[in-house]
Amino acid sequence: MTKQKISTRISESKKEKPASEQLEFGRVFTDHMFVMDYKESKGWHDPRIVPYQPITLDPASIVFHYGQTVFEGLKAYETKQGEVQLFRPEKNMQRLNRSNDRMCIPRIDEAFALEAINQLVHLDREWVPNAPGTSLYIRPFIISTEPYLGVAPSKQYQFIVILSPVGAYYKEGINPIRIAVENEFVRAVKGGTGEAKTAGNYASSLKAQEIVSEQGFAQVLWLDGLEKKYIEEVGSMNVFFKISGEVVTPALNGSILEGVTRNSVIQLLNHWDVPVTERKISMDEVYQAYKDGLLEEAFGAGTAAVISPIGELSWNGESLVINESQTGDISKKLYDTLTGIQYGSVSDPFGWTVKVNE
Structure with a gap:
C-alpha cells in the first residue's frame, strides 16, 4: 500500500475563499479531495487527489440502507512561523481502524492515509485560515458502495478525505x-x-x-x-x-x-x-x-x-x-x-x- 503513487488532478476553477472572521463550522470546503477505492479482489487501490466534487453512488449502495460507514475528524493549524501542522494525526488513523474493525470495513494502511492527508493539505495550503481560533478541519471517511440489499458487509468501499476551513464549533468559544x-x-x-x-x-x-x-x-x-x-x-x-x-x-x-x-x-x-x-x-x-x-x-x-x-x-x-x-x-x-x-x-x-x- 505505501508504495502506491497518489495521482493528482488539479482543479481548473478555484473557489472563492471566505474571510477568516466569517467562518462557521463545516459549511465551506476546499478545492480538492482525496479518494481511494476498495474491491475485495483488489484491496485498497487507485489513490488519487481530484477536484472537490459530488460523488455518484448506486441507489442500492449498502451505506444508504445499513449505515456501514465510519469517519474521523482532525485539524491542520497555521503557526506564527507560517508553517502548517497537524495534532496527533496518527491517533485518528488508529481510531479509524478500530472503527473499521467494529463496522466490518477493511483496515487502511495508517501511514499511507497520513501521507494522503499530508499531500492533500499541502495542495490546499492556501485554505488554512490564520485568524485566532480558526483551523482547517480534516474529515476522512469510508462508505460502503456495493449495490446490494442483503444485510452483509459490503465488498466495495470508498475512502475519501475532504477539508473545511472552520471557525469556533460553539459560538460561546471558551466561554461556558x-x-x-x-x-x-x-x-x-x-x-x-x-x-x-x-x-x-x-x-x-x-x-x-x-x-x-x-x-x-x-x-x-x-x-x-x-x-x-x-x-x-x-x-x-x-x-x-x-x-x-x-x-x-x-x-x-x-x-x-x-x-x-x-x-x-x-x-x-x-x-x-x-x-x-x-x-x-x-x-x-x-x-x-x-x-x-x-x-x-x-x-x-x-x-x-x-x-x-x-x-x-x-x-x-x-x-x-x-x-x-x-x-x-x-x-x-x-x-x-x-x-x-x-x-x-x-x-x-x-x-x-x-x-x-x-
Whole structure:
C-alpha cells in the first residue's frame, strides 16, 4: 500500500475563499479531495487527489440502507512561523481502524492515509485560515458502495478525505455553555457501536439535541443506556468533572468514544501532577458534589471545540450552575496549552505535532 503513487488532478476553477472572521463550522470546503477505492479482489487501490466534487453512488449502495460507514475528524493549524501542522494525526488513523474493525470495513494502511492527508493539505495550503481560533478541519471517511440489499458487509468501499476551513464549533468559544442531562433517549450501549466513530451514533443523538436546543442548551449530557445513571459523553465531546481537586472522567466502557483530546487532557493533567481518575461517575454523585460545594469545574473535550467549559447542568428540573458559570482555572489552562501546542506558540514536550511537508 505505501508504495502506491497518489495521482493528482488539479482543479481548473478555484473557489472563492471566505474571510477568516466569517467562518462557521463545516459549511465551506476546499478545492480538492482525496479518494481511494476498495474491491475485495483488489484491496485498497487507485489513490488519487481530484477536484472537490459530488460523488455518484448506486441507489442500492449498502451505506444508504445499513449505515456501514465510519469517519474521523482532525485539524491542520497555521503557526506564527507560517508553517502548517497537524495534532496527533496518527491517533485518528488508529481510531479509524478500530472503527473499521467494529463496522466490518477493511483496515487502511495508517501511514499511507497520513501521507494522503499530508499531500492533500499541502495542495490546499492556501485554505488554512490564520485568524485566532480558526483551523482547517480534516474529515476522512469510508462508505460502503456495493449495490446490494442483503444485510452483509459490503465488498466495495470508498475512502475519501475532504477539508473545511472552520471557525469556533460553539459560538460561546471558551466561554461556558449550558448542558441538559438526557434522561429519556440513549446514544449507545455497551456491546453496541458507541466506541466506533460511525454515523448511526450521531443520527440517534439528533432528537435529544433538537429538543434541548429549543430550550436554549448547547448540548446533551448522555447517561448510560442500561441504568440511565452513569455519565458517558456530552454531545460530541468527552466530559470531565473537577471534584475536591480531583479531575474525574468516565472510564472507557465500550459505549464511549475514545477521544484524542480526552487522551491529551489526561496526559497533560498527569504532567502537571493534577489528580485525574478514569472511573464510573453517576449523575447522583455529581449532583451531591454540587450540593456540598465540591463541584469546582466541568468541561467537555473534543477535536472540534478543544475544551468547552460547562457553566450549567440542567437535571430533573434543577439548574446546577458550576463555578458561577465562569471558566475554571483547569479548563483555561488546558485550553491555552492545547491550542498553544496546536498553533506552535507553546512548546510540545510530547511530540504531538506533525508538520505538513512543504
